[in-house]
Amino acid sequence: MKPDLxxxxxxxxxxxxxxxxxxxxxxxxxxxxxxxxxxxxxxxETHADQCFVIVFGWIKLYRILPNGSEAIIRMHTAGETLxxxxxxxxxxxxxxxxxxxxxxxxxxxxxxxxxxxxxxxDFGRILLxxxxxxxxxxxxxxxxxxxxxxxxxxxxxxxxxxxLREGRLVVLLPFEKGLVASYLGIKPxxxxxxxxxxxxxxxxSGREEIEISDPAALDxxxxxxAGSLAYTG
Amino acid sequence: MKPDLxxxxxxxxxxxxxxxxxxxxxxxxxxxxxxxxxxxxxxxETHADQCFVIVFGWIKLYRILPNGSEAIIRMHTAGETLxxxxxxxxxxxxxxxxxxxxxxxxxxxxxxxxxxxxxxxDFGRILLxxxxxxxxxxxxxxxxxxxxxxxxxxxxxxxxxxxLREGRLVVLLPFEKGLVASYLGIKPxxxxxxxxxxxxxxxxSGREEIEISDPAALDxxxxxxAGSLAYTG
DNA sequence: CGCCCTCTTGAACCAGTTCAAGCGCAGTGG
DNA sequence: CCACTGCGCTTGAACTGGTTCAAGAGGGCG
Numbered sequence: 342m343k344p345d346l347x348x349x350x351x352x353x354x355x356x357x358x359x360x361x362x363x364x365x366x367x368x369x370x371x372x373x374x375x376x377x378x379x380x381x382x383x384x385x386e387t388h389a390d391q392c393f394v395i396v397f398g399w400i401k402l403y404r405i406l407p408n409g410s411e412a413i414i415r416m417h418t419a420g421e422t423l424x425x426x427x428x429x430x431x432x433x434x435x436x437x438x439x440x441x442x443x444x445x446x447x448x449x450x451x452x453x454x455x456x457x458x459x460x461x462x463d464f465g466r467i468l469l470x471x472x473x474x475x476x477x478x479x480x481x482x483x484x485x486x487x488x489x490x491x492x493x494x495x496x497x498x499x500x501x502x503x504x505l506r507e508g509r510l511v512v513l514l515p516f517e518k519g520l521v522a523s524y525l526g527i528k529p530x531x532x533x534x535x536x537x538x539x540x541x542x543x544x545x546s547g548r549e550e551i552e553i554s555d556p557a558a559l560d561x562x563x564x565x566x567a568g569s570l571a572y573t574g
Numbered sequence: 575m576k577p578d579l580x581x582x583x584x585x586x587x588x589x590x591x592x593x594x595x596x597x598x599x600x601x602x603x604x605x606x607x608x609x610x611x612x613x614x615x616x617x618x619e620t621h622a623d624q625c626f627v628i629v630f631g632w633i634k635l636y637r638i639l640p641n642g643s644e645a646i647i648r649m650h651t652a653g654e655t656l657x658x659x660x661x662x663x664x665x666x667x668x669x670x671x672x673x674x675x676x677x678x679x680x681x682x683x684x685x686x687x688x689x690x691x692x693x694x695x696d697f698g699r700i701l702l703x704x705x706x707x708x709x710x711x712x713x714x715x716x717x718x719x720x721x722x723x724x725x726x727x728x729x730x731x732x733x734x735x736x737x738l739r740e741g742r743l744v745v746l747l748p749f750e751k752g753l754v755a756s757y758l759g760i761k762p763x764x765x766x767x768x769x770x771x772x773x774x775x776x777x778x779s780g781r782e783e784i785e786i787s788d789p790a791a792l793d794x795x796x797x798x799x800a801g802s803l804a805y806t807g
Numbered sequence: 808c809g810c811c812c813t814c815t816t817g818a819a820c821c822a823g824t825t826c827a828a829g830c831g832c833a834g835t836g837g
Numbered sequence: 838c839c840a841c842t843g844c845g846c847t848t849g850a851a852c853t854g855g856t857t858c859a860a861g862a863g864g865g866c867g
Contacts (some may be wrong), residue, residue, distance in 0.1 A: 349648075404717060407797045413719045414713050426706035435710055464699045472705040473659035477668055479712040480647050484637060486719040487759035488645045491855070518814065522628075526720035531855055533815055548814080548863090564640045724823065749844065764823055766847050781831090781846085 346373070349396040352420035354362065355471050356394060365460040376440035378516075382423070385437040388429035391448045394417050398444025399515050401524075402436040413523040417443060418515065423538040428454055441516040476539045489563075491527045495535040498525060499544065503553050510553040515518065579606070579680065583628040585653035587645065588704050590625060596694040604682045611749075615656070618670040622660035624681045628652050631677025632748050634757075635669040649674065651748065661687055674749040693754040713783035722796075724760045728768040731758060732777065736786050743786040757781045 345366055350356040356364050373396070376382065382393065385404055393400075399418050401410040414436050418421055427434045428451040458465050485494055498521065502512045514521065522532035536546040542562045543555025553559055579601055583589040589597050606629070609615065619636055626633075632651050636644040644649065647669050650656060660667045661684040691698050718727055731754065734746045747754065755765035769779045775795045776788025786792055 367691065402713075406721060412717045414717055426709060430706060431704065435713065462695060465702060469702050469705060470663065470697060472665060472702060472709065474706055476659060476705065479709065479716065480668065481637075482716060483647045483712065483719070484647055486716070487756070488639060523720070528856060529814075530816085530857085533853085537815085761824060762846075763825085763848085767823085771845085 346396065348539065349419070349447070350392070353394050353422070354420060354474070355422050355425075355467055358467050359457075359464055360461050361458050363464050365448055366460075367453060367457055368440065370453050371447045374446050374448050376444045376446065378440055378442055380440045382438040382440065382446065385435070386433050388433050389424055389432060390451050391487050392425045392428040392451065392454055393423040393438075393449065394447040395421050395423065396445040396447055399441040400438050400444060400446070401516075403442040404436050411437075413520065416520075416524050417514075422471065425454065426472075429458075441520055486526055491525065491531055492535045492538055493563050494525045494527075494541070495532060496539060496544075496559050499551060499553060500556070500559065500563070501540075503556075510556060512551040514549060514551065514554065516522050579629065579675075580705050581679070582627070582652070586655070587653060587707070588655050588700055589660075591699055591700050592690075593694050596690050599693075600682055600686060600690055601680065603686055604630045607679050607681050609677045609679065611673055611675055611768065612720045613673045613675065615671040615678075615679065616667050620658055622665060622667050623684050625661040625684065625687055626656040626671075626682065627680040628654050628656065629678040629680055632674040633671050633677060633679070634636075634674040634749075634753065635671050637669050644670075646753065648713050649749075649753075649757050655704065656756050658687065659705075661694070674753055719759055724758065724764055725768045725771055726796050727758045728765060729772060729775070729777075729792050730787060732772075732784060733789070733796070736789075743784065743789060745784040747782060747784065 344353045344358070350364060350368055355527070359367070371394075374382075376398070378438070382400060383389070383391075395417055397419055399416055400423060401416055402423075404414060406412050423438060423446070424434060431451070458468070468494055485497060486494065499512050500517065503510045505511075519529045522529045525532065527535070536544070539559070539562075540546065543553060543558030545552045545554050583597060583601060589600065592600070604627075605617075615633060616622070618625075628650055630652055632649055633656060634649055635647045635656075637647060638646050656671060656679075657667060658730050665686070676759070691701070718730060722730070732745050735748065736743045737746070738744075751765055752762045755762045758765065760768070769777070770783070772792070772795075773779065776786060776791030778785045
């Protein structure tokens, strides 16, 4: 295995659980690609002949809307897989994918992926489990979009991306705020105002870095009154 | 196979593609359950020892929010599978499930599902493909919630559920409007007003049945200006 | 310095919610 | 048979969260 990929493979739920020889097959025959911000990884509705594991950075999945602008469907980061579904169905990419930050991805030829599945019966199981986990995460996003206000969604986003760093709980924004906004289903202006309003709820937002100074206060805001849009049958 | 299940199995993407003996195994050993509206199929965070194929009717997946109301995550209907993921991971149900209308479901013991996967290597592949399709559909829902207005979402919902019936394009509302609203991420009042506004765009809404008299007009509304919330990076 | 790009801020506007009232219909009981 | 009641749906009026449009601040870079 290429030395710089060992760590990446450990972070990846699919590769790390795969049988060593399967992992070796996938990683050794794959190529590594570096992307700058806004470089394109693949285009919507093109034939899927490669799938990807993100080693580093962020990739956005998007679709072009009738009016020409792009809808951000999902954001993916290190360890996550891309386009496995498109490859296995031997079809077209369901979305486009661009780098949202500097990024490195492992590019696995579709044939290799099929070979791994054919030769390692457990590997299919691993993919299935991974795919179930993705469905869970999508269900949560749906719930969040349907039942939370923009400010609560911003709060959840911050909590999810916060990391301990020298004793402080900090969010290093992984990509532009405009993109964060779009991912959350709001406009950049609204995100800006939301961050402003969160200052009263345990959040200190600087440029490039946001600190959660009072996680409890933020959690209270997130959970309080969540469900103003819920079904009361 | 029980005679009344042949048709149901054909409608189900998972069962219909499975090897005949696998299908037989699953269907014959499963039990059939009838549900009235609002009967519970399983509860959130209970152990998943059965999975389900919907034979008839609608099932809603929901989660109880901190404030006690319920968030509608997804709606499922005939042919669709439920809780396969929860069973295979041998875990708890990720959501609760209630009948949203009268419904009939095929209840498959978890052990049986595992047996099918173990004895039929293709069956895992079929589940994987099915799970990929679900992810696609969830991606589309996310896109819709992020980039479309409530009225456009209502329009899409109508198009998706419209069926030709005696030459007219008709939507028989599968369940209460309050539930439709919640599924679409809006309040019942807003759904009511949306249907009112759609009257000017090729939709005639009566009680229990909505007719799409001018599909082209409706489509125009749906696509026109879609993406007011999109990312313009 | 000047240009570009991202982010912020303000004011007007609009979509969708909230609250409250009323309607239509099914079920119930007199 | 009809009043009573309960529930789902609609409608109206006031309100709020988020958008829109426009202007300005701040930073990076040639």
